[in-house]
Amino acid sequence: MGLTKSEIFTDDQNKLASLFKALGHPARIAILQHIIHQKACICNDLVDELGLAQATISQHLTALKNIGIIQGTIAGKSVCYCINEQTWKEIQAEFNALFSQDVKVNTCCS
């Protein structure tokens, strides 16, 4: 099928999964790293930096915008994309909530 059965999971599970999913592509990781490093970016910079077509980069930027981790502001002919600090911290907190848990291994696996 290829259709995730979202309705059988909790909102939290769906939300967390969609955050992970949005970060689950090397181009989107590269874009994030570039934005963090450059403090901002425009799409054409990325087209030059990465080896992907402009349309493709734009799609990936939209995926990142959809989870709110970046935001774009029109800057003349270009668009300036930045990290959304608020969302960034929220995502960080959600990941921490999962990964900061105590994960003692049961005796059966040791």
Add this chain to the structure above:
Amino acid sequence: MGLTKSEIFTDDQNKLASLFKALGHPARIAILQHIIHQKACICNDLVDELGLAQATISQHLTALKNIGIIQGTIAGKSVCYCINEQTWKEIQAEFNALFSQDVKVNTCCS
């Protein structure tokens, strides 16, 4: 296409993306949470808990095994899946390396 151009990204970017990707499905989040909560689990528990077929659960377990975040040990007729503490900590560290960065927003976006 549908084919990610892995060769144009760094190993680190591909690795990190594949970690995120493996966690980017609500069933796999639910499975992880169940394992953490129960300290262990067998596949049939999950088939009862979640509303997915046994074959589907098995596939998701394999996806989680592939990134090493869980490991399975044969326990009689069943398989006992547990968190792999070592890998768990490594993944946690990789996520922290990304998210602990300072993300000052450029003036153009504020």
Add this chain to the structure above:
DNA sequence: AAACAACATCGTAATATTGCGATATATAAA
């Protein structure tokens, strides 16, 4: 206004993922 520049969106082809029934495998129980 016309030409250009930077993105976004559309349409489409190739590939990947999700989900499940059927079947295979491996261990336990009778």
Add this chain to the structure above:
DNA sequence: TTTATATATCGCAATATTACGATGTTGTTT
């Protein structure tokens, strides 16, 4: 040894993702 139980794997259909050329949109420059 037959039967049952637990899980893995195969094969397939439906849907999603990735990538890109073409085109649309918006703002800039001349």
